[in-house]
Amino acid sequence: MSARASSYTPDIQARGNGIWSRIWKVFWNERFLWLMALPGLLFFVVYKYLPMLGVVIAFKDYNLMLGIWDSKWVGLKHFYRIFENPDIGRIFLNTLIISFYQIVFAFTIPIFLAIMIHEVSKRSFKRVLQTVFYMPHFLSWVVVAGIFYLMFQSDGAVNNMLLDMGLSKIDILSNSDNFRFMLVLQVIWKESGWGTIIYLAALSSIDMELYEAAKMDGAGRLRQIWNITLPGIRSTIVVLFILRLGSVLDVGFEQIFLMLNPSVRDVGEVIETYVYQAGVVNGNFSFSTAVGLLKGLIGLIMIFGANKLAKRMGERGVF
Amino acid sequence: MKLPGKKVLSLILACSMAASMLAACGNGGKESNASGGQSTGDAGKKYSVSAMNILYGAAPPTTNSTGIKAIEERYGIEYKYIPVAAGDYTNKVGVTVASGDMPDMMLMEDPNANYFNWAGSGMFLPIEDYIKDYPNLSKIPQEIWDMLTYEGHIYGVPRLRGIPFHAMVIRQDWLDKLGLKMPTNYDELYEVMKAFTLNDPDGNGKKDTYGFALDGTFSGFNGLFGSYRALRFGWFEDGQGGITHGYLMPNAKDAVSYLARAYKDGLFSPDYTIKKGTQADEDFLTGKAGIIGNWAYTAFSKARFDKAYSVNKDFRVTSVPPLTGPDGYKGYGKYHGFYGFFVMPASLGKDEDKVKKLLSILDDQIGDEGAEFMKWGVENEHHKQENGQNVLTDKGLTEGTGKYVLTNHAAEGEWIYNPDDWDELKKMKDENFKVALEGEPYSDQSIGLFSPTYSEKGKELDQFLTDQVNKIILGERPVEDYDKIIQEWKGRGGEQVIKEFNEAYQKRKQG
Structure with a gap:
């Protein structure tokens, strides 16, 4: 690229041509590349950037009749309303705690799982394992929640079995002590297998000679994992971790909405379910947009922060 | 699939923006066309009539349908029927109104904040001057018209429903088996619930039944606490000339303590909070609970009883007459008598003949003969005689006139039956209808009233209470x-809601 660009410098020396004509020259030279990129660019402009303009309704009283542009400006009213709610602290805390659990458990387990699959030497067995682990990902949350209700409600399969065995019933669905724990277990069961895909790809690119060399030096299995496998996927883990932090306030609306009930709302209500109730059900689109904007902002800060931290620790980061 | 709220929202907004832009562009041309054409036509011309209505279940065909053809022939119109699934209905109404291209008749589900907004900004055609000219419309009780009146104008023709609302329904076969008699007050009800829980009414040797089918959203409280006049999401006369929220009525705390005691004694399913109204219904039908609180006469349907009979052939129920409340009051809450109403766009005002045509169609469907036609359709095509009784044919079930009905006959006498009801079911329906209106039934006063705070925060406030x-x-x-x-609750905005509803209520009372 740079070599090509420098070859045009003689043209630019023509007097009176400013920076624009220089840009035009570069552009003209690469016109076919741009042409090829055009559909992709259009896609992003039309479906990603134009809708973003709708974010102005966070600062307006959006009225369906008046439309986006003619609705009244109200400044930060909807942002104030977020903090007026006496429950907002609890809701925010719930979101952070559930998100923390998910990062500690649901984020790390796929790494271990991927390494374990990687260590399986028989190819056909590995394939079978992978397929089995991927399966739950393709069930929708509605199905998973339905299964959970049928199994664990007070007269469900599990409790009936326990009762027949002479044991006492267990309460999983409406018990506020273990609700978050159950949520994270569900995520682990459903998404761990799927989460291994990227790690497995990274693992397959590790040079096999390293393992042979290590074996010659007398390193055992665990030693090899610690000194070769893990360092081999370290940068992948860091990148995924940074991206995960960007959605730290997204804890999975569908899942939590389906599992939530009045008994566990104190520990289970998160920002997304609150926005659904306050914004969408009540038809208060401005309010839900304001919350969404705030969430996006926090996510952005988290990504920048984590990226900086990663760079300081000697990793490459995402940008 | 994870859908962050903002993305979905911006998508919706973008879509509706695009839709409204397109519609706005298209509309200008069309409207001038239409008015030009109509002014030259004569009064007896064939109008094209479009109607948007809410849809439950499968959509009927909207082209090439014998039902639509029969309706077109009856009214001498060209009929365009637009069914919209119930789940999307509110959104669709918003987008339709925003686009400025409303169909000739459009169902609004309830007189909510949007309705008042739109009526106030002159979107709808006032029809109060015409009503007296139509025999069936003029028979609709004034009470109902009052609920639809906004600043002196009426903008909608109601879809009539029965006045009776949810009543309590009990397993008669369980009562008989345990030798209990029908409860008449709340202490007796408690004993019955206890017996249903402890004394194995289904005779399977296991303690797996409960007294009452409770759910976490409290959908059965009109039946259960009818005579308490409390714990309902409605606004009732407070006895001091104003109205107040059902959770603030004098007996509310009593009702809550009744529930707490019953839960402690195990009369409800221990994890009832994970259930919604439909699961409570399921529990009742499958014999897990002996009493349910949200069965209006419309609940007596073939589908429900088929399900119940498939579990237990002896399933028999009776509607419980209103119990005597702690203060001696007896009665269930009433329904407001209509579900949804049809509005017309203000632009129709230019064409009075068409307005009259539309009103005559709605009027006809409320009257005996028109309602009969809409229910059964054309003989030998949509229905046939079997043993001296009308039966819908397969065609009648999929594309009969009943699939395109707008409004209907007042819910009284024979008109509350479905075509597939059998005699025993009709009897139970009649009984429930009658029982729900025994004693002193009372109404929710907030229908047709508007509180800006409630329309903004109402759902949150209600959820806080439950x-x-x-x-x-x-x-x-x-x-x-x-x-x-x-x-x-008052501090969170309830106080303001009380104030606003009472102001609106007083304004309506003074006419």
């Missing part, structure tokens, strides 16, 4: 806390 009351029932908070909860 959550806290659930905690009391579960024993996580003492019953004494109820007053504190109400105070907190």
